[in-house]
Amino acid sequence: MVTIKSKKEIELMKEAGRVTALTHKALEEAIKPGITTAELDKIAEQTMKKYGAVSAEKGYDPGIRGVPPYPASTCISINDEVIHGVPSKRRVVKDGDIVSIDLVALKNGYNGDAARTLMVGNVSKEARRLVEVTRQAFFEGIKYARKGNRLGDISHAIGEYVKSQGYSVVREFEGHGIGKDMHEEPGIPNYGKAGRGIRLEPGMTLAIEPMVIQGKPNILELDDGWTIVTEDGSLAAHYENTILITENAPEILTIL
Ligand code: MF3
Ligand code: CO
Numbered sequence: 001m002v003t004i005k006s007k008k009e010i011e012l013m014k015e016a017g018r019v020t021a022l023t024h025k026a027l028e029e030a031i032k033p034g035i036t037t038a039e040l041d042k043i044a045e046q047t048m049k050k051y052g053a054v055s056a057e058k059g060y061d062p063g064i065r066g067v068p069p070y071p072a073s074t075c076i077s078i079n080d081e082v083i084h085g086v087p088s089k090r091r092v093v094k095d096g097d098i099v100s101i102d103l104v105a106l107k108n109g110y111n112g113d114a115a116r117t118l119m120v121g122n123v124s125k126e127a128r129r130l131v132e133v134t135r136q137a138f139f140e141g142i143k144y145a146r147k148g149n150r151l152g153d154i155s156h157a158i159g160e161y162v163k164s165q166g167y168s169v170v171r172e173f174e175g176h177g178i179g180k181d182m183h184e185e186p187g188i189p190n191y192g193k194a195g196r197g198i199r200l201e202p203g204m205t206l207a208i209e210p211m212v213i214q215g216k217p218n219i220l221e222l223d224d225g226w227t228i229v230t231e232d233g234s235l236a237a238h239y240e241n242t243i244l245i246t247e248n249a250p251e252i253l254t255i256l
Helices: 006-032 037-050 125-142 151-163
Strands: 073-080 081-082 098-108 111-119 174-175 184-188 205-208 211-213 220-221 228-229 237-238 243-244
Touching: 006 037, 006 111, 006 243, 037 073, 037 184, 037 205, 073 184, 073 228, 081 098, 081 211, 081 237, 098 237, 111 125, 125 151, 125 205, 125 211, 125 237, 151 184, 184 205
Parallel strands: none
Antiparallel strands: 073 081, 073 098, 081 228, 098 111, 111 243, 174 184, 174 205, 205 243, 211 237, 220 228
16 A cells, blocks of 8 residues: 655654765765775664664565575665675775665654765766766656656656666666655656556655666676675666655655
């Protein structure tokens, strides 16, 4: 079921979104060559705590046999890692890396979900273009995130824009409704047909999250059961915000 949030719930979603954005801000300020992904994870955990939230990712159980609960507070995926990279003391950020950080702050029972791909030091022109196109894909998509439009309008806009830029969208993972649960209905693919899918209504809160690969769309899962990498070794980027459908333009809840 797709939930419509009440006024009170929307206030709580906005607060969870604000903490999510503040946590990203702290990470943007802290990231530099030499820092480990475990250190970044710690900063995220502390920032969420400071603002009265916890990570909804830590301990998240996907309910798949043999997959352990998610062990960290954030997902940090570097270069050819697409999503769900597990922070580690052994993983050091280097100059020129693109670092995708995906985090979900849970506060007062509601979730805010956002991802950014950060560029560390001297990033190649090609990597920079990938990161910018991925961010723009989100904004192309939300042009259609309006009352009365169909969900497929958003998916289509994202997919076509990414294709027009010569990149691939990931097909196995998608955006989602969000609220009391980190993942609610509907699923929101980053490709699809315009004019299809549910109609958007004020009070829906959605996590829109283009995951874009420089090369072929194919992905692989590493043996840790979490980390997703590109099959061809090319770079990947991720950009996500939690948005609210309104009577007019959507509100982005995870940007300060
Ligand atoms: N935050 C991710 C999303 O955008 C989900 C992460 S899965 C977890 O939907 F296991 F890491 F929590
Ligand atoms: Co999400």
